[in-house]
Amino acid sequence: MVQAVHRAVQVLKELATGTQRLGVSELALRLNVAKPTAHALLRTLESEGLVTQDAETSKYQLGPGLVTLGNAYLDSHKLRIRAVTWADILATRAKSAVWVGVMVDRQVLVIHHASRPGTTVQTVETGASLPWNTCALGKAIVAFLPPEQRAALLGSDLARVTGASIDDPEVLDEQLRGVREIGYASDNQESTLGDASVAAPVFDHTGQVAGAVALVGPVERFQDEFTHHEGAIATREIARSLSRDLGAPRNAGLSAERPPEP
Structure with missing residues (x-):
């Protein structure tokens, strides 16, 4: 298993449950990784539209790119x-x-x-x-x-x-x-x-x-x-x-x- 991919999936799953909006520190704690690692994962996912950052709270949530992927799954x-x-x-x-x-x-x-x-x-x-x-x-x-x-x-x-x-x-x-x-x-x-x-x-x-x-x-x-x-x-x-x-x-x-x- 590729660790980076696994961690990225974990980020998405964490954002899909519970409070749904999480900060970098919260995610790092939940994933048991260093804060810089969590931040790097979030920035990568954000660049692909899979997560977005709230301008007011700086917390992250699931992004619109997941809708496209989800619809593609359903359509097929x-x-x-x-x-x-x-x-x-x-x-x-x-x-x-x-x-x-x-x-x-x-x-x-x-x-x-x-x-x-x-x-x-x-x-x-x-x-x-x-x-x-x-x-x-x-x-x-x-x-x-x-x-x-x-x-x-x-x-x-x-x-x-x-x-x-x-x-x-x-x-x-x-x-x-x-x-x-x-x-x-x-x-x-x-x-x-x-x-x-x-x-x-x-x-x-x-x-x-x-x-x-x-x-x-x-x-x-x-x-x-x-x-x-x-x-x-x-x-x-x-x-x-x-x-x-x-x-x-x-x-x-x-x-x-x-x-x-x-």
Whole structure:
């Protein structure tokens, strides 16, 4: 590993979490490097537009160059390219926002957001990152990971974002077992108060889980059992259509843990 590159990445990660604006001394302390080293790293990143310095506080924050890199990643992501049409169909059919997400370490990265139909102002969540255990997207993906990967995630630190977040590995494991049985996951205000979602896994041409599609909206919309069920079924069907578009085999997602549907 090239140490300078590794340290530069560490700088970006530090600026992406916590206070988000940090001074040279703060970063040097966090990275356990000399202040001149931290300053040199920041100046190099600044020259490439990856960080910027606030004129008033002299502190550093992430720069616009990262947006360009992030958009390039999203635009080239195969799942996102294939998911756009299907997400729009689901958003129109269910009259709700639709997210498409993939796992990155222990987080779910939202790679596409289809806004709910209408003229109301909406926050576009593309690029947002959520702890996997606090959202339906994460549960839908992790439920279908190989057992050893699933166990590792359950054994790691589980985030608690709201009072409804579930950070008990045994409870989560039981939920994931249920997800494998019915083919979709749910969350109720576990990542954002006032919001709920249902999500279904998407599989690639190898039969491995590649991501998930979620229907997201105000919790009131999901409190009605019929509406919740209808939304879940619609989401599962769209996820299956997207999986077929990616070349997934017919038995994708089926295992000894989940009996085939009649």
